[in-house]
Amino acid sequence: xxxxxxxxxxxxxxxxxxxxxxxxxxxxxxxxxxxxxxxxxxxxxxxxxxxxxxxxxxxxxxxxxxxxxxxxxxxxxxxxxxxxxxxxxxxxxxxxxxxxxxxxxxxxxxxxxxxxxxxxxxxxxxxxxxxxxxxxxxxxxxxxxxxxxxxxxxxxxxxxxx
Amino acid sequence: xxxxxxxxxxxxxxxxxxxxxxxxxxxxxxxxxxxxxxxxxxxxxxxxxxxxxxxxxxxxxxxxxxxxxxxxxxxxxxxxxxxxxxxxxxxxxxxxxxxxxxxxxxxxxxxxxxxxxxxxxxxxxxxxxxxxxxxxxxxxxxxxxxxxxxxxxxxxxxxxxx
DNA sequence: ACTTAAATGTTGACTTTTCCACCTTTCGAA
DNA sequence: TTCGAAAGGTGGAAAAGTCAACATTTAAGT
Numbered sequence: 320x321x322x323x324x325x326x327x328x329x330x331x332x333x334x335x336x337x338x339x340x341x342x343x344x345x346x347x348x349x350x351x352x353x354x355x356x357x358x359x360x361x362x363x364x365x366x367x368x369x370x371x372x373x374x375x376x377x378x379x380x381x382x383x384x385x386x387x388x389x390x391x392x393x394x395x396x397x398x399x400x401x402x403x404x405x406x407x408x409x410x411x412x413x414x415x416x417x418x419x420x421x422x423x424x425x426x427x428x429x430x431x432x433x434x435x436x437x438x439x440x441x442x443x444x445x446x447x448x449x450x451x452x453x454x455x456x457x458x459x460x461x462x463x464x465x466x467x468x469x470x471x472x473x474x475x476x477x478x479x480x481x
Numbered sequence: 482x483x484x485x486x487x488x489x490x491x492x493x494x495x496x497x498x499x500x501x502x503x504x505x506x507x508x509x510x511x512x513x514x515x516x517x518x519x520x521x522x523x524x525x526x527x528x529x530x531x532x533x534x535x536x537x538x539x540x541x542x543x544x545x546x547x548x549x550x551x552x553x554x555x556x557x558x559x560x561x562x563x564x565x566x567x568x569x570x571x572x573x574x575x576x577x578x579x580x581x582x583x584x585x586x587x588x589x590x591x592x593x594x595x596x597x598x599x600x601x602x603x604x605x606x607x608x609x610x611x612x613x614x615x616x617x618x619x620x621x622x623x624x625x626x627x628x629x630x631x632x633x634x635x636x637x638x639x640x641x642x643x
Numbered sequence: 644a645c646t647t648a649a650a651t652g653t654t655g656a657c658t659t660t661t662c663c664a665c666c667t668t669t670c671g672a673a
Numbered sequence: 674t675t676c677g678a679a680a681g682g683t684g685g686a687a688a689a690g691t692c693a694a695c696a697t698t699t700a701a702g703t
Contacts, residue, residue: 334602335507336527337621340548342504344628345497347661351631362689365498379651386502391690393653415651415698435633440495443627447620454616458609459499465605466506469513471597509691522659541681553660555683577668577681650699660689669680 345443352439356432358402362387362395364432367404370419371429378416404428496624507605514601518594520564524549524557526594529566532581533591540578566590 346361353364365385375381382392396419399405404425408418421429444452508523515526527547537543544554558581561567566587570580583591606614 333530334605334617335511336548337618337625338500338504338507341621341625341628342500343548343660344625345500348628348631349497350661352633360689382651386498386505388691389652390654390692393651397653413651413699417652436495438633440497442630442633443624444496445627446623451616451620454613455496455620456499458613458617459503461608462605463503463506465607466503466510468604469510471514471600471604505690512691524659544681550661551682552662552684555681559683575669575681579682644703646701646703648699648701651697653695653697655694656692658689658691660687662687663685664683666683667681669678671676671678673674673676 348439349436352435353432356435357428359404359428360395362391363399363404366392366395366399366419367421367425367429368433370405370421371426371433376419377410377413378419381419399425510601511598514597515594518597519590521566521590522557524553525561525566528554528557528561528581529583529587529591530595532567532583533588533595538581539572539575540581543581561587 349361349364353359353361359367362385365387366381369381369384370376373381373384375384378392378396382389385392387395396405396407400407404422406420406422408420410416410418447455511523515521515523521529524547527549528543531543531546532538535543535546537546540554540558544551547554549557558567558569558579562569565584568582568584570582572578572580609617
């Protein structure tokens with residue numbers, strides 16, 4: 320096994336790198352599929368999907384489930400409302416948030432696109448076993464948590480000259 | 482710690498979804514680290530890193546190794562040249578491409594930043610075993626390949642004109 | 644109750660990334 | 674050889690994403 324002290328992280332070099340490339344490929348794929356079906360972009364689709372699937376319907380939980388920056392979320396939600404995919408209601412329990420309600424248009428879009436993307440997901444993981452998928456889910460959790468740390472002890476705080 | 486930090490990962494959402502979130506987190510982390518060390522952005526750093534590590538030095542192989550869109554690659558390479566990180570030489574074997582040579586400035590930057598990012602990677606995978614890492618690398622390969630397919634046979638051809 | 648701090652969402656500026664049309668060079672086939 | 678297709682690269686425009694400041698609302702501590 321490659322020792323971590325050995326060379327500079329042997330083959331596995333650049334894991335974030337590979338994840339970025341995978342993400343780019345997945346994004347492009349999703350974009351082609353989604354845009355073939357309507358006028359939603361990726362972020363908008365994610366919001367619709369989270370609301371359509373989940374129990375959550377208030378803004379903050381939806382936003383966190385979709386993993387979208389709050390700035391972009393605000394804009395995309397506004398776009399969804401303007402395009403008639405959602406209706407926003409005041410949320411009694413917390414006046415800062417809103418309750419997101421999907422319109423028939425959104426439900427229809429979800430009914431058409433959901434199965435296609437489910438098929439795509441099946442295709443993506445077709446050759447992976449259940450055990451491997453468990454490992455992957457675990458790894459994603461672990462790395463996402465580890466990605467929170469940004470203040471690494473820096474070995475050499477070199478001179479700022481030049 | 483407040484209950485707010487539920488990170489939305491692990492809710493049983495779809496895989497491309499979680500990968501996107503992981504990527505976002507990793508990107509933000511890398512950005513903080515890299516920008517603390519100089520004036521390179523992420524894409525520029527990747528180019529420098531690929532050239533510094535790899536045997537490849539001509540544009541197309543570097544571009545593909547870095548996984549950067551050719552348009553952005555062109556711009557970032559121009560920026561690197563302007564900032565004095567690289568020198569571009571004509572490539573005899575193919576006049577469309579260039580040979581990328583790193584300057585001392587780039588080698589210095591790589592020497593300072595490389596170890597920090599290696600440390601970061603060690604931190605990211607610290608709790609994962611070798612076997613789990615193998616699974617992850619395999620999964621990335623498999624899914625990246627599967628992400629090439631965009632023409633799924635679509636169960637619902639209900640779209641009219643095309 | 645009062646004051647202070649934190650969370651949420653909105654907005655606008657800004658950076659980064661992607662898309663597309665076009666040009667040059669290379670390669671292969673007639 | 675010549676033609677045409679494909680690959681590489683460039684530049685402009687648009688989209689996507691990020692960041693920081695701000696107002697409102699909520700929560701917390703006194």
